[in-house]
Amino acid sequence: MTRDATTARGARHHRATPGSRWRGWLRHHRAMALDSARRLLRHPLGSLLTMLAIAIALVLPAGLWLSLDGARLLDAELDESATLTAYLETRIDAAEAGRVEQALAASPGVASTRLITAAEGMAEFQQVLGLDEALARLPANPLPASVVIRPEDPDPAAVEVLAREIAEVPGVDEVRLDLAWLERLRHLAELGHRVGLGLAVLFGLGVLLVVGNTIRLAVENRRQEIEVVTLIGATHAFVRRPFLYSGAWYGLGGGLLAWGLLTLGSDWLAAPVSALAASYGASFRLPGLGLTGSAMLLGCSTLLGWLGAWIAVSRHLAQIRPR
Amino acid sequence: MIAFEHVGKRYGGRFEALANLDFRVRRGEMVFLTGHSGAGKSSLLRLIMRLERPSRGRILVAGHDIDRLHPSQVPFYRRQIGVVFQDHQLLYDRSIYHNVALPLEIQGTEPREAARRVRAALDKVGLLHREQALPIELSGGEQQRVGIARAVVNKPALLLADEPTGNLDPQLSADIMALFEDFHRIGTTVMVASHDLALIARLRHRTLRLHQGRLVADEEAA
Numbered sequence: 393m394t395r396d397a398t399t400a401r402g403a404r405h406h407r408a409t410p411g412s413r414w415r416g417w418l419r420h421h422r423a424m425a426l427d428s429a430r431r432l433l434r435h436p437l438g439s440l441l442t443m444l445a446i447a448i449a450l451v452l453p454a455g456l457w458l459s460l461d462g463a464r465l466l467d468a469e470l471d472e473s474a475t476l477t478a479y480l481e482t483r484i485d486a487a488e489a490g491r492v493e494q495a496l497a498a499s500p501g502v503a504s505t506r507l508i509t510a511a512e513g514m515a516e517f518q519q520v521l522g523l524d525e526a527l528a529r530l531p532a533n534p535l536p537a538s539v540v541i542r543p544e545d546p547d548p549a550a551v552e553v554l555a556r557e558i559a560e561v562p563g564v565d566e567v568r569l570d571l572a573w574l575e576r577l578r579h580l581a582e583l584g585h586r587v588g589l590g591l592a593v594l595f596g597l598g599v600l601l602v603v604g605n606t607i608r609l610a611v612e613n614r615r616q617e618i619e620v621v622t623l624i625g626a627t628h629a630f631v632r633r634p635f636l637y638s639g640a641w642y643g644l645g646g647g648l649l650a651w652g653l654l655t656l657g658s659d660w661l662a663a664p665v666s667a668l669a670a671s672y673g674a675s676f677r678l679p680g681l682g683l684t685g686s687a688m689l690l691g692c693s694t695l696l697g698w699l700g701a702w703i704a705v706s707r708h709l710a711q712i713r714p715r
Numbered sequence: 716m717i718a719f720e721h722v723g724k725r726y727g728g729r730f731e732a733l734a735n736l737d738f739r740v741r742r743g744e745m746v747f748l749t750g751h752s753g754a755g756k757s758s759l760l761r762l763i764m765r766l767e768r769p770s771r772g773r774i775l776v777a778g779h780d781i782d783r784l785h786p787s788q789v790p791f792y793r794r795q796i797g798v799v800f801q802d803h804q805l806l807y808d809r810s811i812y813h814n815v816a817l818p819l820e821i822q823g824t825e826p827r828e829a830a831r832r833v834r835a836a837l838d839k840v841g842l843l844h845r846e847q848a849l850p851i852e853l854s855g856g857e858q859q860r861v862g863i864a865r866a867v868v869n870k871p872a873l874l875l876a877d878e879p880t881g882n883l884d885p886q887l888s889a890d891i892m893a894l895f896e897d898f899h900r901i902g903t904t905v906m907v908a909s910h911d912l913a914l915i916a917r918l919r920h921r922t923l924r925l926h927q928g929r930l931v932a933d934e935e936a937a
């Protein structure tokens with residue numbers, strides 16, 4: 393009689409409703425998130441060093457990514473300045489030059505044109521080169537008038553086709569386009585992208601190793617606890633949870649430090665970079681991380697920390713068997 | 716509750732720790748397991764907890780062949796068994812209260828319900844007033860009672876104990892055994908491994924005796 397009553401009561405306790413199980417699961421997540429944060433804070437120096445190692449591994453690829461982002465902006469600006477210059481025959485006077493310009497402006501594939509008369513060309517020449525006296529001594533203006541053409545399509549191949557067409561227009565003597573260095577810059581940017589991607593993968597692995605090693609030690613330190621909870625019915629997920637949170641906290645901390653380093657770094661480099669860009673006649677600023685960039689950095693670093701912990705704990709759980 | 720059917724256990728393929736064990740334990744029964752050191756008592760209990768798997772034969776617990784449990788089901792199976800260890804296996808970095816609450820934490824029991832059950836279990840072993848203490852601050856006998864409270868906090872239908880009085884003096888040992896008898900009295904199936912023959916003889920329960928991995932005696936209580 394008593395026996396049956398007791399077993400019935402025992403059985404009732406094992407039958408948790410889905411709602412209560414879900415709440416219990418959430419509660420454990422919250423408890424482990426807090427507990428693992430407290431454990432990190434209990435050894436502030438060690439935690440900081442781990443996070444710093446993560447931050448350093450993150451800064452290089454993230455910094456490179458930022459500069460490439462800047463280069464992409466520069467690239468867009470260069471696309472804007474992908475222009476052709478059509479030099480007109482020297483015999484053409486100012487009035488006829490205006491007619492040729494209109495003809496060019498009407499050609500297909502031409503976005504806009506700007507006429508530089510022979511006199512304007514000379515003025516610009518004098519200003520840039522500072523050769524006032526030498527030029528003043530020339531008997532006549534030797535420079536031809538020219539038309540600067542902005543193509544509709546800045547793609548190098550299209551520009552080249554357009555250049556050939558324009559060279560056929562009557563009155564045009566020669567067409568110049570400077571595509572080679574544009575091409576070179578594009579290749580350089582592509583190279584940078586690939587190097588950046590390779591570095592990101594490599595340093596991402598570095599973060600996994602740093603977190604993995606730290607978590608491995610933590611697992612080793614709590615071995616007895618893991619054995620005991622396994623003995624009394626903890627699932628692997630339960631055992632893993634605090635370590636995953638530790639890993640995520642390390643990742644987040646590393647990400648925040650990396651964010652700080654990047655912000656400091658771009659402030660520090662801002663002045664020389666824009667001075668350098670200005671010397672090439674371009675306006676280029678190192679872009680900041682921005683909201684999405686910051687979110688990406690922190691998200692990736694947290695995820696990497698979590699993943700590193702997952703790998704380390706899973707490998708060790710397989711080895712830990714209760715005595 | 717427990718049925719061993721021609722169970723054998725070899726370690727490392729050669730050494731036969733248990734051979735041809737064949738017995739049944741009824742629901743609500745209290746059974747002692749005795750034998751010399753190395754006779755296979757711990758191995759037998761570990762088989763029931765599915766910490767080891769039999770090399771031959773079948774083990775049925777509550778009618779289920781536990782060798783056929785999927786690994787993901789094993790934690791849930793273990794939650795239905797309360798286990799007491801000779802070396803207590805307490806967590807020394809948390810309070811008595813949290814040690815006892817551990818099985819409930821694992822199951823995700825509501826905190827208020829958990830608190831009620833932890834206090835009830837601590838009260839049962841006479842340690843309610845020490846709930847905020849750390850295990851270190853307790854004597855060996857008290858630590859063992861914490862271990863028992865943790866084993867029963869879940870109200871398991873089956874309670875296993877491996878030499879729970881191994882390190883205790885006779886009076887404390889008798890107190891601990893009396894606790895197991897209390898759980899037996901309210902319907903829990905109890906299996907206690909012990910080589911304290913004098914104490915076992917006094918308590919008058921069914922006794923299984925192992926010798927070199929074989930069941931050499933199965934004596935009903937006189």
Ligand SMILES: Nc1ncnc2c1ncn2[C@@H]1O[C@H](COP(=O)(O)OP(=O)(O)O)[C@@H](O)[C@H]1O
Nearest residue numbers: 726727732750751752753754755756757758759
């Ligand atoms: N994991 C193991 N690997 C190898 N041999 C073991 C293992 N566990 C126990 N044994 C051996 O099995 C025999 C029974 O051990 P055990 O079950 O611990 O006996 P008892 O608890 O009765 O002292 C002993 O000879 C012991 O050395």
Ligand SMILES: [Mg+2]
Nearest residue numbers: 756757758877
């Ligand atoms: Mg033993």
